[in-house]
Amino acid sequence: MSEEYVYRSEVEELEQRSATAARLFDVRRIIGGLFVIYAIIVLIAGFTASEADVKKASGININLWTGWCMLAVGLLFLLWMKLRPLSAPGAAPKPEAGPGAGAGGPGPGEPGPGEG
Amino acid sequence: MRYLAEGLRLPTNALDYTILILYFIVVLGVGFAARASVKTSLDFFLSGRSLPAWVTGLAFVAANLGALEILGMAANGAQYGVYTVHWYWVGAIPAMVFLGLVMMPFYYGSKVRSVPEFLLHRYGPSSHLLSSIIFSIASVLIAGVNLYAMAIVVEALLGWPQWVAIVVAGLFVLAYITLGGLSSAIYNEVLQFFVILAALIPLTVIGLRRVGGFGGLKDSLVHSHGPNFVSAWGGTGIGSPNPLGANWLTIVLGLGFCLSFGYWTTNFAEVQRALSARNLSAAQRTPLIAAFPKMFIPLIVVVPGLIALVLEPDIGSKASGLQYNDAIPLLMSELLPNGVLGLAVTGLLAAFMAGMAANVSSFNTVFTHDIWRAYIRKDRPDGYYLLTGRVVTAIGVLAGMGTAFIASSFSNIMNYLQTLFSFFNVPLFCVFIIGMFWKRATAQAGFWGLLCGTVAAMINYFWLYRAGVISIPSDQGANFVSAIVAFVVGGVVMVAVTPFTKPKPVESLAGLVYGTTAPGVAEPPAPGDEAWYRRPAVLGWSALVLAALCYIPFSL
Numbered sequence: 294m295s296e297e298y299v300y301r302s303e304v305e306e307l308e309q310r311s312a313t314a315a316r317l318f319d320v321r322r323i324i325g326g327l328f329v330i331y332a333i334i335v336l337i338a339g340f341t342a343s344e345a346d347v348k349k350a351s352g353i354n355i356n357l358w359t360g361w362c363m364l365a366v367g368l369l370f371l372l373w374m375k376l377r378p379l380s381a382p383g384a385a386p387k388p389e390a391g392p393g394a395g396a397g398g399p400g401p402g403e404p405g406p407g408e409g
Numbered sequence: 410m411r412y413l414a415e416g417l418r419l420p421t422n423a424l425d426y427t428i429l430i431l432y433f434i435v436v437l438g439v440g441f442a443a444r445a446s447v448k449t450s451l452d453f454f455l456s457g458r459s460l461p462a463w464v465t466g467l468a469f470v471a472a473n474l475g476a477l478e479i480l481g482m483a484a485n486g487a488q489y490g491v492y493t494v495h496w497y498w499v500g501a502i503p504a505m506v507f508l509g510l511v512m513m514p515f516y517y518g519s520k521v522r523s524v525p526e527f528l529l530h531r532y533g534p535s536s537h538l539l540s541s542i543i544f545s546i547a548s549v550l551i552a553g554v555n556l557y558a559m560a561i562v563v564e565a566l567l568g569w570p571q572w573v574a575i576v577v578a579g580l581f582v583l584a585y586i587t588l589g590g591l592s593s594a595i596y597n598e599v600l601q602f603f604v605i606l607a608a609l610i611p612l613t614v615i616g617l618r619r620v621g622g623f624g625g626l627k628d629s630l631v632h633s634h635g636p637n638f639v640s641a642w643g644g645t646g647i648g649s650p651n652p653l654g655a656n657w658l659t660i661v662l663g664l665g666f667c668l669s670f671g672y673w674t675t676n677f678a679e680v681q682r683a684l685s686a687r688n689l690s691a692a693q694r695t696p697l698i699a700a701f702p703k704m705f706i707p708l709i710v711v712v713p714g715l716i717a718l719v720l721e722p723d724i725g726s727k728a729s730g731l732q733y734n735d736a737i738p739l740l741m742s743e744l745l746p747n748g749v750l751g752l753a754v755t756g757l758l759a760a761f762m763a764g765m766a767a768n769v770s771s772f773n774t775v776f777t778h779d780i781w782r783a784y785i786r787k788d789r790p791d792g793y794y795l796l797t798g799r800v801v802t803a804i805g806v807l808a809g810m811g812t813a814f815i816a817s818s819f820s821n822i823m824n825y826l827q828t829l830f831s832f833f834n835v836p837l838f839c840v841f842i843i844g845m846f847w848k849r850a851t852a853q854a855g856f857w858g859l860l861c862g863t864v865a866a867m868i869n870y871f872w873l874y875r876a877g878v879i880s881i882p883s884d885q886g887a888n889f890v891s892a893i894v895a896f897v898v899g900g901v902v903m904v905a906v907t908p909f910t911k912p913k914p915v916e917s918l919a920g921l922v923y924g925t926t927a928p929g930v931a932e933p934p935a936p937g938d939e940a941w942y943r944r945p946a947v948l949g950w951s952a953l954v955l956a957a958l959c960y961i962p963f964s965l
Contacts, residue, residue, distance in 0.1 A: 298928060300530075304451065304458075304520040307791065311457030312448035313592055314687070320464060320596045324603055327435050331428060331607070331752065338424055338748025346746035351618040356748040359611045366603070 321374040328367030336360035417565045417738045425751025432604065432755045436585055436762070439596050443589025450794040453590035454774040455522055455685045460592075462691035462943075464599055466698030469682040471598035473703075474605060475764020476757055477558050479710055484733035486707075486714025487724055489885075490630065490638035491963050492645075492653045493711045499665035501703055502956040504673035505696040506949040508683070512674055515845055517684060517692040518927050519920045523771075524677040525779045531844045531921045532855035533913075534783075539859060540837060541779040544677060547830040548772035549805055552765045553812020559761040560813065566738055566754060575813045578758065582766050583806040586773070587799050591685055594770040598682075601759040602702075608756020609709040612737070615744045616716035626712075629719045641963040654883025663889025667896045671834035675841055678771040690938040693945040700952040704959060713740055765809070773802045828888070829867060835892045836862025836899035843903050846923045852913060854906040862899025866891040 338346075339357030347354050419425075447453050485493040521527045525544060529537035559578055560571035585593045620626045630639050637643035637651065644651040647658060655663070673679060673696070683695035717736035720743065723729035724736065731739060741753050777798045786793075840858050843850050873879045874887040881887040920927025941947055 300526075301520045301927070304522065307449045307451035308458055310449050311452050311459060313446045313452045313457030314459035315446075316448075317446040317456075317459075317592055318442050320599055323435065323439060323596065324600055327431070327600065328603070328607075330431065334424060334428055334431075335748045335752065338746070342746065342748075349746050350615045350744060350749075353615060353618060355611050355615055356746060358614075359607070359749050359752070363607055 319374055319379050321370045325367045325370030325374065328363045328370065332360045332364035332367055335363065417735060417742050418568060419566045419742050419750060419754065420747070421567060421750060421754065422747045424747050425754060428751035429755050429758070432759065433581060435600070436581060436597055439600070440585030440588035440593045443585075443593035443596060446592055447590050447795070450777075450791050450798060451522070452592070453795050453798050454778065455681070456590070456592045456595060458685060459687045460595065460685050460691075462686055462694040462698055464595060465682045465686045465691065465695040467602045467702070468595040468598040469679060469695050469699035470702050470706075471602040471605070471763045472678055472682060472767035473764075474602065474706070474760055475555060475767070476562070476760035477555055477764060479605070479609075479757070479760055480558075480562070480734050480737055482707075482710045483714035483717070483736040486711035487718040487733045487736045489652050490634060490715070491641055491711070492651070493714070494641055494707050494959070494963065495660055495664055497703060497707045497711075498956045498959055499661060500669045501673065502700050502952055503665065504669040505700045505703065506952055507670065508674045508680070509693045509695065509697040509700075509945055510949045512841070512845065513683060513693045513696070514689065515921060515923075516680060517686070517689050520927070522684065522778055523775050524675055524680050525775055527841070527921070528844075528855065529779070529783070531913075531918065532840075532850075533852035535852065535856040536840065536859050537779065538784065539856065540833075541775050541783075543830070543833050545772055545776050545780065547833070548678070548768045548775075549808045550812055550830070552768040552772070552805070552809035554816055555761060555765045555768070556809055556813035557816040559758070560817075562738065562757065566741070566757075571817065572814070575810055578762060578765070579806050579810040579813075582762055582769060583803055586766060586770055586806075587802045590798070591681070591770050591774075594766045595682060595685065597766060598763050601763040604752070604759045605756045605763075606709070608753040608759075609713070611749045612740055612745060612753060613709045613713055613716075616713055616720075616740055619744065620716055620719045626715060626719060630715060633719075633722060639963070641960055650882065652883075654881060654886030655889050659886060659889040659893070663892045667835045667838070667892035668831075668889065670842075671836075671838040671892065671896075675834050675837045677775060678767040681771050681774065688935050688938070690934055690943065690945065694943065694948060697945060697948040697952060700949075701955070704952070704956055713737055716740060769802060769805050769809070772805045773798050776801050776805070828870065831888070832866035832870065832891060832895055833863050835866060835895040836860075839896050839899035840903065843900065844922070847907075848915065848918060848922050848924075849907055849912050850903060851907050851910040853910040854903040857906050858899045858903035861902040862895040865898035866895035869894045 335356050339354055339360050342354050342356055346356070446457075449457070451457050482493060482496065485496070516524070516527060519527065519530065521530065525537050525541040528540055556575050556579060557571075560574040563569050563574040564571050585597060589596075617623065617626065620629060627639050642657060645653075645655070645657045645660060647656040649656070653660075679696075683692045686692040686695050714733075714736045717724055717739050721729065721731060721739060724731045724739070725733045737757075741750065745753055777794055781797055781801070782789075782794055786797075836859050839862055840855050843858070844855060870887055870891040874881055874891070881890055915925075919925045937943070
């Protein structure tokens with residue numbers, strides 16, 4: 294193989310040494326957590342809303358509505374994470390890792406987290 | 410953009426600041442938590458090519474959903490009316506689908522780590538170096554302009570001095586990217602995407618209620634601005650005057666083809682998100698998944714611009730003291746009570762950081778990988794380039810902050826520079842697309858096509874249009890025409906140069922040109938990827954159909 298392709302084997306090698314898949318946390322935890330906390334703050338504002346607040350927002354207690362919606366979204370993310378967790382660290386060697394990379398055998402359990 | 414009205418100061422309270430401070434803490438926390446996952450330079454620059462498609466897809470939208478984009482498109486809504494949707498539909502969706510279905514197999518499959526690197530392998534060092542340098546300079550500059558714009562908005566809304574806003578936002582972006590690399594940039598972008606939605610949806614809902622819903626909004630606008638203002642294509646016949654200064658042909662060819670394909674398919678700040686996906690299918694799905702939210706963003710960006718125009722009919726005139734860019738800040742101060750107000754401020758800051766982080770994380774990759782490593786310090790161990798990437802990140806952010814301070818005294822020059830760089834993507838797209846489908850196109854053709862296309866666009870814009878040699882009614886219209894000129898000149902030069910220069914050997918083009926395959930084994934699809942709703946073709950074509958359907962209510 295010509296020297297032109299050295300970079301490809303280098304990327305393949307780096308991909309195998311990569312720690313991202315194994316060590317990176319699940320972003321759904323952050324989104325879910327932050328939305329639940331924000332929802333609580335906004336709900337507090339909603340429950341203590343003054344006449345003027347409601348009037349300013351065209352007669353809607355927008356904090357209450359936003360709060361409930363954000364709570365639902367936050368909980369959905371946490372639920373999704375619970376139902377479809379990321380695959381275990383080290384599981385499922387990346388399928389495109391070059392020839393001979395699959396020697397580690399199939400990863401334990403369900404390989405793909407399946408979201409997306 | 411430049412001077413927000415004094416009267417926009419928001420009545421923020423402790424609750425609002427709690428929301429804002431919490432956000433900054435979380436952003437930094439993501440950076441620290443992602444640090445453990447960075448072991449190699451590939452982890453730092455491309456998240457180890459291992460992220461799921463929905464994450465990279467949402468980051469792909471968020472990277473484009475900077476605050477300049479949000480404020481600017483709301484402003485366009487107030488100024489040009491419903492024509493603004495062209496930037497979201499014809500001016501985005503076809504290009505995103507093309508990137509996913511046609512170009513991504515070449516990008517991802519050839520295992521390049523950046524868009525300029527593709528040029529290196531397909532053409533050679535001259536076009537590679539040219540595009541790497543221009544991309545690096547443009548990224549830092551745009552990051553700086555973004556920071557400066559943010560400082561103005563924050564000063565008007567919260568009363569912080571400009572330098573405080575520049576330093577705080579700059580240092581947070583610096584910290585989280587230096588720590589966690591692209592993974593932390595992307596994770597924060599996904600988070601930012603949802604925070605931006607949480608900020609803009611309540612604003613739009615209240616605003617719509619205030620003006621009597623979509624029906625009331627439309628009636629008021631037709632009454633005050635005429636029926637073409639609420640139509641996407643009305644008044645765009647060739648030769649008929651309209652505020653946009655463009656006709657259907659320049660909209661479709663200039664915006665929809667040249668500018669849009671140039672931006673979405675060759676801008677590394679966008680493509681990088683797809684290159685960090687975990688396999689080819691996920692990389693292809695990245696822009697396709699992004700296309701769906703992108704299509705509906707006008708609902709929460711352009712609609713508020715229209716609402717602002719109804720609530721404040723004088724906006725954009727000297728008398729009101731309000732500029733079109735003030736549309737969203739105006740609605741925030743008029744409509745939002747404390748609580749959601751804090752969310753809206755946070756969303757706006759989140760958008761600024763998302764836009765800047767996208768520039769910085771693509772800049773550090775191109776500078777380290779395509780300039781430093783390719784031409785200055787070759788063949789060092791991987792750890793060296795990882796460290797270089799971190800140092801370059803810091804330098805890039807600091808240079809951006811410097812640019813922001815300079816921009817405050819030379820804002821006109823900055824605008825020109827931005828226009829100038831925007832012309833570079835179009836011939837770049839031309840060179841890519843010819844290179845991907847025509848084996849014979851040579852290295853010299855690539856370089857000269859790139860250079861001549863860019864220069865031609867500049868001549869057209871700065872000389873022919875600015876000096877009044879040709880008559881185009883508006884800057885936007887001139888932009889569209891210049892993009893067409895750049896594409897045509899780039900293509901013609903390539904075709905003219907190719908026959909007289911030596912072609913690259915066919916073996917060196919494997920996997921880079923249509924009809925060849927990359928050496929090595931073809932990758933098997935990941936489990937679950939065969940599900941019908943994950944097939945790129947299904948996603949891509951439904952995005953196109955849906956975007957076309959979006960036009961119907963605004964075209965009848």
